[in-house]
Amino acid sequence: MTGSRPSGGASLNAVAPEPDAQIASSDEVIEQLITHCWPHEAVAGGAQEARRRAGQTLERLLRAGLPHARAAEGSERFDPYAVNRALCARAGEPCDEAWLAWQETARRNLRALDGGPHPMRFRLRREWHALPRDNPRPLSLRLPLPLREPVRNLSARLLEPAGALVSLRQEPGRLELRVHPSAARAPVAAEVAFELDARDSDGWVEPASASEDGDALWLAPREGAAVCSPRIAALAATLAAGAGDARPFLAAAWDFLFSSFRFGDVHRAPPGAADPLAAALDAGWVDCALGASLLIALCRARGIPARLVSGYLLAPGLPAFHSWAEVRLAPARWAPMDLAGWEACGGDARDPVWGQLFFGRLNPRATCEIAPRQFTGWGSARPPRRWLKLHRLAEGGLEQSLRALPGGELVQRDRVWAEKVSRAPADRHAGLAASAVGR
Amino acid sequence: MIRKLEVPKELGDTAEVRVLAWHKREGEPISVGDALVELEADKAILLISSKQTGFLRRCFAAEGEWLKVGEVAAFVSDHTDEAVPERAAQTEWMMAAFETT
Numbered sequence: 001m002t003g004s005r006p007s008g009g010a011s012l013n014a015v016a017p018e019p020d021a022q023i024a025s026s027d028e029v030i031e032q033l034i035t036h037c038w039p040h041e042a043v044a045g046g047a048q049e050a051r052r053r054a055g056q057t058l059e060r061l062l063r064a065g066l067p068h069a070r071a072a073e074g075s076e077r078f079d080p081y082a083v084n085r086a087l088c089a090r091a092g093e094p095c096d097e098a099w100l101a102w103q104e105t106a107r108r109n110l111r112a113l114d115g116g117p118h119p120m121r122f123r124l125r126r127e128w129h130a131l132p133r134d135n136p137r138p139l140s141l142r143l144p145l146p147l148r149e150p151v152r153n154l155s156a157r158l159l160e161p162a163g164a165l166v167s168l169r170q171e172p173g174r175l176e177l178r179v180h181p182s183a184a185r186a187p188v189a190a191e192v193a194f195e196l197d198a199r200d201s202d203g204w205v206e207p208a209s210a211s212e213d214g215d216a217l218w219l220a221p222r223e224g225a226a227v228c229s230p231r232i233a234a235l236a237a238t239l240a241a242g243a244g245d246a247r248p249f250l251a252a253a254w255d256f257l258f259s260s261f262r263f264g265d266v267h268r269a270p271p272g273a274a275d276p277l278a279a280a281l282d283a284g285w286v287d288c289a290l291g292a293s294l295l296i297a298l299c300r301a302r303g304i305p306a307r308l309v310s311g312y313l314l315a316p317g318l319p320a321f322h323s324w325a326e327v328r329l330a331p332a333r334w335a336p337m338d339l340a341g342w343e344a345c346g347g348d349a350r351d352p353v354w355g356q357l358f359f360g361r362l363n364p365r366a367t368c369e370i371a372p373r374q375f376t377g378w379g380s381a382r383p384p385r386r387w388l389k390l391h392r393l394a395e396g397g398l399e400q401s402l403r404a405l406p407g408g409e410l411v412q413r414d415r416v417w418a419e420k421v422s423r424a425p426a427d428r429h430a431g432l433a434a435s436a437v438g439r
Numbered sequence: 440m441i442r443k444l445e446v447p448k449e450l451g452d453t454a455e456v457r458v459l460a461w462h463k464r465e466g467e468p469i470s471v472g473d474a475l476v477e478l479e480a481d482k483a484i485l486l487i488s489s490k491q492t493g494f495l496r497r498c499f500a501a502e503g504e505w506l507k508v509g510e511v512a513a514f515v516s517d518h519t520d521e522a523v524p525e526r527a528a529q530t531e532w533m534m535a536a537f538e539t540t
Contacts, residue, residue, distance in 0.1 A: 137474075137540055140484055220454070271452040271482070373457070373505065375481040380540055383482050 017079030023408035031392035081265035140379035198364030218305030236301035258349035319418035442533035
């Protein structure tokens with residue numbers, strides 16, 4: 001374990017790209033920088049100024065030595081994750097303007113729904129660009145739904161290709177669309193929309209499982225990236241050593257994560273990797289899912305049940321998919337632990353406002369997955385072995401493109417919208433109305 | 440002869456799968472190529488089809504329930520009058536095809 005951060009103004013070695021992930025054009029990187037640093041300015045009429053600032057930021061990073069490649073025609077190609085890490089490392093300059101804008105954006109988004117509950121409308125349009133074409137059976141395509149938050153005015157429809165929908169079924173955490181296999185010849189697009197009340201949460205009460213699995217499910221030594229390797233076990237033993245209660249351990253783990261890691265986009269270990277957390281421990285970088293998985297692995301190594309939870313943060317205009325951890329502190333009580341506050345406090349867990357913001361509480365969100373058994377799932381859309389995500393503002397929402405590595409082929413594209421609504425809901429049923437099924 | 444259908448490892452890095460749908464009911468005859476069951480992990484759906492004739496005799500998980508990789512998911516038999524043993528009994532494997540859908 002490195003146990004120390006790159007120093008301020010660190011060399012860009014700390015953000016070295018993966019060579020085959022250098023697939024993003026400068027325009028794509030600039031669009032992504034805008035989403036992190038100046039999204040509110042851009043949507044408030046300052047798109048040109050936001051673009052100018054983002055372009056200047058990229059130029060500055062290049063002057064500071066940001067690694068990049070050149071395409072055959074000579075244009076620059078970037079690993080967008082390395083660009084983002086360069087900012088989160090404040091690698092450009094001390095008191096980096098772009099980093100400060102990033103931090104201010106994070107703070108604004110995290111507090112955008114204070115004082116709730118707020119009635120909100122959420123809409124997600126998903127395009128599948130890489131479906132199996134030789135399959136004679138209907139394709140199973142999935143759209144996310146909240147597991148916990150009651151929804152109303154739920155609607156869903158297949159947008160493209162028209163007439164290909166075979167069936168649509170609502171299940172916990174998802175909508176499943178069965179689509180005629182001929183649809184796989186073109187991109188398939190579908191949309192889900194619903195309203196919900198966005199409110200803070202300080203935990204989740206869930207009756208203890210009476211199944212034979214019991215705690216084993218939440219203590220599994222290997223689940224996704226949460227792997228209790230000998231290294232993790234040794235590390236867990238040093239945190240609040242000797243404490244018999246979960247709380248002092250959690251507090252120590254929280255401080256350790258904030259002080260020893262930077263948060264930014266990282267390339268994940270491929271499925272089946274022996275120790276998916278090794279690279280994070282070596283480099284001192286985690287993203288939301290990897291950081292949560294690290295916390296989960298540490299908890300499990302100490303015999304504390306923990307699990308990975310995912311869903312959508314509901315900041316108006318900038319809803320984003322996100323992952324966090326839940327830790328069981330009492331027989332039926334799961335406490336949320338979300339490291340999203342790192343950006344807001346710059347990694348200082350002692351920050352009186354932001355450092356402990358999501359220790360045991362959450363801002364409003366739509367919870368769509370509780371690992372390992374409740375998930376939206378990929379259905380027939382097989383995930384690439386390696387990938388990266390690119391973001392940009394689009395049509396008043398946030399667009400996320402999933403691209404396969406190496407090569408950069410577009411696999412899946414989501415556009416997500418979230419907005420406050422003021423009117424009283426007309427339909428309080430959570431079920432999907434048959435008339436809402438588009439064809 | 441009684442044969443067992445085990446949860447295969449074709450779903451990659453996963454320890455357990457959920458039964459999405461049985462395409463045959465207990466007691467129904469099975470032909471070569473018939474779809475038997477769809478299993479799901481978070482990253483894939485696996486369709487298991489029969490490569491032999493017989494009868495589906497016993498399913499060990501209902502739709503929505505979970506099975507561990509390597510667990511016996513079902514028994515099939517050549518004839519309908521063969522006694523179905525305990526789940527842990529040593530039996531031959533049934534011939535089946537696995538495809539991600």
